[in-house]
Amino acid sequence: MIPPIMPLEWNFDEAETFGPVAGMKIQASDKEGFPLHKHPQGQLVISLKGAVSCEVAHELWVVPPQCGVWIPSNTPHSISTTSEAKLCMLYIRPESSTLPDKCCTIAISPLVRELILDITDQFSEYSENSLTYRKASILLEELATMPQENFCLPISDDPRLYKMLKTLADNPDDRRTLSAWSSTLAMSHRTLARLIVKETGLTFGKWRQQLHLVIALRQLASGESVQNVAGQLGYDSVNAFIIMFKKFTGKSPGKYFQ
DSSP states (O other): OOOSEESSOOOOOTTTOOSSEEEEEEEOSSOOEEEEEOOSSEEEEEEEESOEEEEETTEEEEEOTTEEEEEOTTOOEEEEEOTTOEEEEEEEOGGGOOSOSSOEEEEOOHHHHHHHHHHHTSOSOOOTTSHHHHHHHHHHHHHHHSOEEOOEEEOOOOHHHHHHHHHHHHOTTOOOOHHHHHHHTTOOHHHHHHHHHHHHSSOHHHHHHHHHHHHHHHHHHTTOOHHHHHHHTTOSSHHHHHHHHHHHHSSOHHHHTO
16 A cells, blocks of 8 residues: 655555556655656656656756646656655556656646545555546546646756856856856857757757746745745846746746645
């Protein structure tokens, strides 16, 4: 049986997990970190409270409200949470899933959310003629129809870019221009611009906006006020921050987190 609440990640034994879907809830007492690991099953990570993020092969995925991050089977990844976070881990057998073979953020409807919460409270072993199996089948069908969102921040191992990206992640209010960064890194403006696009697929301006969105989602999900988050990101006004947020999510922070 999978306990309904666990402080640490449950290591599923594939040979003993007979249902197509199994899950659990995790309550973090402090900032938790699950180091690099992988599962033979696909994993859907859902935040019930607080902020959760997953790092997968040069990509940082944030788990916003009403969404889950899908991690295909045997994909190395790490997970971190804020203090007092509560999350769901859903494990799906590869042969039972029609979800993508690459990481993505999946929107979670109220029906899917309730089915996931129900599955996490059940035994992982259940027969094909059981109610749990029928619910799991509906859940898999519904998950396959859910829209995908883009809450991914591309990251790079290039030492020059890593220095810049880490500095901006640690100091998101740093407003240095690309020209200023090219001087800091002893590179030409054009060379740095090309390197950023090559390594991340984004221009410098779009990458920094994506970074701000990821940080904003984490901070707002942790209970920070919109005013504080706007200040931490270096915005001149709360309104400017809200415009950026609405550009990516389609909603103001207040409506998004309702």
